[in-house]
Amino acid sequence: MRPACRGATVRFMESHAPEEDDSEEADGLRKIIHVDMDAFFASVEQRDDPSLQGKPVAVGGSRARGVVAAASYEARTFGVRSAMPSVKALRLCPHLIFVPPRFEAYKTVSRQIRAIFADYTPLIEPLSLDEAYLDVTQDLKGIGSATHIAQLIRARIKAETGLTASAGVSYNKFIAKLASDQNKPDGLCVIRPGEGAQFVAGLPVRRFHGVGPRGAEKMAALGIETGADLRARDLPFLRQHFGAQADYLYRAARGIDLRRVRPNRPRKSIGGERTFERDISTGSALREALARIIDLVWHDIERLDAKGRTVTLKLRLSDFTLRTHARSLARAVAGREEFARLAEELLDSVLPLPQPVRLMGLTLSALEKKGEVAPVATVEGGGQLDLF
Numbered sequence: 001m002r003p004a005c006r007g008a009t010v011r012f013m014e015s016h017a018p019e020e021d022d023s024e025e026a027d028g029l030r031k032i033i034h035v036d037m038d039a040f041f042a043s044v045e046q047r048d049d050p051s052l053q054g055k056p057v058a059v060g061g062s063r064a065r066g067v068v069a070a071a072s073y074e075a076r077t078f079g080v081r082s083a084m085p086s087v088k089a090l091r092l093c094p095h096l097i098f099v100p101p102r103f104e105a106y107k108t109v110s111r112q113i114r115a116i117f118a119d120y121t122p123l124i125e126p127l128s129l130d131e132a133y134l135d136v137t138q139d140l141k142g143i144g145s146a147t148h149i150a151q152l153i154r155a156r157i158k159a160e161t162g163l164t165a166s167a168g169v170s171y172n173k174f175i176a177k178l179a180s181d182q183n184k185p186d187g188l189c190v191i192r193p194g195e196g197a198q199f200v201a202g203l204p205v206r207r208f209h210g211v212g213p214r215g216a217e218k219m220a221a222l223g224i225e226t227g228a229d230l231r232a233r234d235l236p237f238l239r240q241h242f243g244a245q246a247d248y249l250y251r252a253a254r255g256i257d258l259r260r261v262r263p264n265r266p267r268k269s270i271g272g273e274r275t276f277e278r279d280i281s282t283g284s285a286l287r288e289a290l291a292r293i294i295d296l297v298w299h300d301i302e303r304l305d306a307k308g309r310t311v312t313l314k315l316r317l318s319d320f321t322l323r324t325h326a327r328s329l330a331r332a333v334a335g336r337e338e339f340a341r342l343a344e345e346l347l348d349s350v351l352p353l354p355q356p357v358r359l360m361g362l363t364l365s366a367l368e369k370k371g372e373v374a375p376v377a378t379v380e381g382g383g384q385l386d387l388f
C-alpha cells in the first residue's frame with residue numbers, strides 16, 4: 001500500500017518508517033517479493049455481495065466527515081481514491097455506492113494470505129492487512145525462482161480467497177514495493193539487479209515508500225519530482241533538508257536498499273498528527289480538530305488490528321513549545337468510545353492554553369505484541385546468487 005497519509009494536512013506515523021530500519025542491514029542482493037492485494041477492502045465487499053460487482057464502490061462512511069478507505073477500480077476511473085473525503089468522492093462519482101467496513105472479513109483474508117506466504121518462506125514482514133514483504137532468497141520448497149514463487153502465490157491467493165493480488169519481484173524491498181504497484185491490478189512486475197536504478201529514475205518520488213504527500217510537496221518545492229531529480233542531489237543536501245531520512249533517500253535514488261525483511265517487527269505506536277493551516281485557540285475549534293484526528297487514528301488502529309494501553313496527546317503551540325500529555329490504562333483501550341473519551345479528557349485537562357495551537361497529534365502506544373509470524377533465524381548468504 002501507499003504511505004499512510006490522509007489528506008494534505010494529516011500525517012500518519014507508523015513505527016515502521018523506513019529510516020528506522022538501517023540497524024539491520026541485509027548483506028548483498030536478496031530475492032524479495034512484495035505482495036499487495038488489489039483494491040483490498042472494496043474487492044472483499046464486491047466478492048461477498050455480487051450486486052456490487054462491476055460497480056463503483058467505496059468502503060467508508062458517506063456522511064459529512066466520512067473518508068474513503070478503499071475505492072473499487074470502477075470508482076477509480078472517476079478519480080475516487082483512498083483517503084479522499086466522501087463528499088468529494090460523491091461529487092466525482094454521483095453513483096458511488098458506499099459500504100461500511102467489515103474489518104473481521106478483511107482480517108480473515110489477511111490470515112489466509114499470510115498462511116500462503118508461510119508455505120514459501122518464514123521471512124515475512126507484513127506492512128498492513130493486505131501487503132507484505134517476503135524474502136525468498138532461500139525458499140522452503142526449494143523452488144529457487146522468485147518470479148515463479150510470486151506467480152504461485154498470486155494463483156493460490158486467487159484460488160483460496162477469490163481475490164487478486166499484485167506482486168513485485170526484485171533484489172531489495174524498496175524496488176519490490178515499487179514494482180508491485182507497477183502493473184496493478186492483478187499484475188506482476190520483475191525488476192532485475194542492474195535494472196533498479198533506471199527503473200527508479202523514471203518514477204515520481206511520491207510513489208517512494210516513506211515519501212508521503214507532504215514529503216513529495218517538499219521535494220517538489222526543491223525541484224525534485226522524479227527519482228532522477230533525487231539522484232542529482234548530493235548527500236549533504238539531502239541531510240540538510242530530510243534529516244534522518246537522507247541516507248535512505250540517497251540509496252533509494254540509486255536503487256539500493258539495505259533493509260532486511262524483518263518478521264515480527266514490533267510496532268511501537270500508531271498515531272497521526274495535523275498541522276493547522278492557521279493556529280487555533282478556542283476550545284471548540286480544538287475539540288473539533290481532535291474529533292477528526294480521533295476518526296483517522298482509530299481507523300488505522302482498526303485497520304492494523306492493534307490494541308494498546310497508552311493514549312498520548314501532543315500539542316505544538318504557536319511559539320513551537322511542545323506539550324505531551326498521556327494516560328495509561330492497566331489494560332488495553334477497550335474500543336473507539338474509550339479511545340475518544342481518553343483523548344478528549346487529555347485535551348480538556350490542558351485547556352485553556354496559554355497560546356494558540358499549530359499542531360495536534362494523537363497516538364496509541366504500549367501496544368500488545370502479536371505473534372503473527374514465528375521468529376526465525378536469519379537466512380545466511382547474500383552475494384551474487386542465481387536471482388530470478
Ligand code: DCP
Nearest residue numbers: 001002037038039040041042069070082083130
Ligand atoms: N486503507 C485505508 N485508508 C487508507 C489507505 C488504505 O483504510 N488511507 C485500507 C483500505 C485498502 C487497504 O487499506 O483497501 C489496503 O490499502 P492499499 O493502499 O493497498 O490500497 P488498496 O488495496 O485498496 O488498492 P491498491 O490496489 O492500489 O493496492
Ligand code: MG
Nearest residue numbers: 036037038039
Ligand atoms: Mg492493496
